Amino acid sequence: MKIVVIGGTGRIGSQVVAQLREQGHEAVPAAPSTGVNTLTGEGLAEALAGADAVADVSGSPTFEPDEVLDFFRRSTSNLLAAEQAAGVGRHVALSIVGTRRQPENAYFRAKVAQEDLIEASSAEWTIVHATQFFEFLPTLADYQTVDGVVRVPPVAFQPIATRDVAAAVAHAVLNGPARTHVEVAGPERFRYDELLRQELAEAGDPREVVTDPDARYWGAVVDDHSLVPEGEHVTLGATTLAEWKQAQAAGSAA
Template sequence: MRILVIGGTGLTGRKVSQKLAEAGHEVVIGSPSQGVDILSGAGLAEALAGTKVVIDLSNSSSPEDETALNFFRNAAKNLIPGEKLAGVKHHLVLSIVGTDRAQYIGYLRAKKEQEDQARASGIPYTIIRSTQFHEHITTIINVQGNENETHVSSVDYQPIAVDDVAELIVRFALEEPKNAIVEIAGPEKDAMTRFVSQYIDIKGSVKQLIADDNDRYMYFDIPKDLLVPLGDFYTGSTRFEDWLRSH
């Protein structure tokens, strides 16, 4: 089956593309470096020709409110009509757990717009909302602190490994469209402070963890449970400590 992976050169996209190719599918990489630009439309018709499934892993160049919103809005103007013309049978979007519960955050408003475009497109779809990746832990440590310390809240956290995310994306892509939102998360739920502390201990970081209970994440005030699923979800298999020791 011919499958277009938008954002196929990114961290998740590379793994998804590799898994699909190993399963015997014809994978088309949708990225400007491969001659496919969803913002200008360049190369898109050729990439979509004969494609049955589109996996949208695209992302804006910045999480800034208007930049992200304009990116997803303009991408949809090219991608959705192109998919309809090509007869695409399944459109998948990778989104974020909690997207609809914190619409005061600009980037989540942009992701909600991307989800809404998929739902309204008339193309059979699956929206996959994921929790934060294991690989994101270094960003938390670096952004929420300085050279000597990192300030971390005890909000609920349930990270998932990118390898597990890719495996689940491939699974859903090869199944019938859900025409719904599904959520995915890691196998362990705990306070964010526990995961950061574990990282610092195992990696031998010189930074000191300053724990607090102010329910903040990346400088945003958030609900304590924003970053975890509230209902049913599909579970990755990689425990955080195992991921740490293997990286």
């Protein structure tokens, strides 16, 4: 089975490619660095020739509201049109848990626009919604920092290892239900403020973490339902936060 992975050289995409190849499939990474540009359409026809499925795990290079919306609209429209022309029957896209529950988040609004285009297409699609990645916990702490204090809302939070996200995408390509949304999250549920407080303490970071119900998450007001899965099709990743840390430490020592 030939599967083209859009964004296949990135953090998630490279792992999707590796996992599909381990299962005996022809997985082709597609990105500007490999000559495939979904914004311009360059290289799409050549990459999709003979493909059975596409997994789109690409991300916008910018978070500016108008630009990120334009990225997902144009890239998805070009990709879907190229798939139809090439006779590709299966389309899987990676999105984010809670996209439709956070309208104030510009990136999430852009992902909703992407999802709408996919749902309106003739493809046999599956959209995989993932929670936040373990790898981004330091970035989240930095984002929540105001005047040297980390202000965090006390809401449910269920981060996941990227390798488990990649596994969910690979599974959706090969076995996922058609025309359906699925969700994937880490196996443990935390409280967002408590988790960041623990992470900074373990890292020896002196910043104070303050529980602030009015603090926002990437510009959006959130509650206990915003950042965790609530759909009918939910898969939990296999990797706990402690196991992920052990693997990271082992990798750094190698």
